[in-house]
Amino acid sequence: MKRIIIAIDGHSSCGKSTLAKALAKALHYAYLDSGAMYRAVTLYFLDNRVNYNDPDAVLEALKQINIHFERIEGQNRTFLNDIDVEHDIREMRVSEHVSPVAAISSVRRAMVKQQQAMGARRGIVADGRDIGTIVFPDAELKIFLTADLDVRTSRRHLELAAKGIDSAWDDIQKNLAERDLIDSTRADSPLKQASDAVVINNTLLSEQEQLHKALSLAQAKIKELSEA
């Protein structure tokens, strides 16, 4: 069977990573959480007091940053300079700075290069903001996921609580709206729907229902390309 690239883009906390992980599992593909990489860079900048408005300081810091992923007991873990930061990168202090950091072109160049290398052998599901437009413009299946802001806020609130991260509903909503605005209006690789993406609005869909929709699309595409 032909191995494809599946690109999932969309607004903050609309279930991209839930869908991407489930698709990767069902297809025995790798999963790439591109947002985790921007979060890890942001964590490094915050913990090392790097002034991200200073281009030289950013370039220097990028040389010190090494990000990799591991699967431990069935969970995807993000490592920053060999330290497991999966928990820390989800904290609000990171969410509050990640969009300005992800708008910096030198940061994007470094991350995109690494992401493209991870997808070189195909057989990957990647989620983010620019996956179908910039990282893998030749992805065989592109999904643009959306959901109402209130539903996205409630989902993130529950997700953070389950991880033991306490945060107010209103603060989460404000952060999601702010990130959506910065991510969609930045000059370099703004979040936008690829012209060949399939839109899935999951406001009223369960995780199972959204997986079923996406998996059907993926299987049809794999079949079509394998028979071609």
Ligand code: CDP
């Ligand atoms: O999971 P959530 O929707 O909160 O966001 P994420 O996927 O962890 O991404 C965090 C932030 O990283 C986004 O708000 C973007 O600013 C940035 N990002 C990006 O610029 N490009 C990507 N491919 C992925 C994330």
